[in-house]
Amino acid sequence: MLNGKQRSYLKGIASNEKPITQIGKLGVTERFLEQLDLALEAREIVKVTILDNSLLHPKETANEVAEKLNAEFVQAIGNKFVIYRRSINNPRIQLPKS
Incomplete structure (x- = not known):
């Protein structure tokens, strides 16, 4: 569980990131989750765009995806969301202590 200071730190990192994947009209599929799992292991922080034709709510979708992964x-923010998971093999982001 992230505290406020850690979440703020990650928001600062995410502001410079571009979305690397998108969710379309098919919604959150197993293939999407597999790709995002690999991206999280490689990058630790990932920004995702939800396309307008998907009709998904960004915060609800982000929480669902984060829970599954x-x-x-x-x-x-808007139609984008950011999730974080510490890499098992190659941790790069050092979160500030509480």
């Missing part, structure tokens, strides 16, 4: 919801 054992990740942490960082933020949702």
Whole structure:
């Protein structure tokens, strides 16, 4: 569970990131989750765009995806959301202590 200071730190990192994947009209599929799982292991923080034709709510979708991938919801702004999960093999992001 992220505290406020850690979440703020991750928001700062995410502000410079571009979305690397999108959710379309098919919604959250197993293939999407597999790809996002690999991306989280490689990058630790991932920004996702939800396309208008998907009719999904960004915050609800982000929480659902984070739960399925054992990740942490960082933020949702507009049609984008950010999730974080510490890499098992190659941790890069050092979160500040509480």
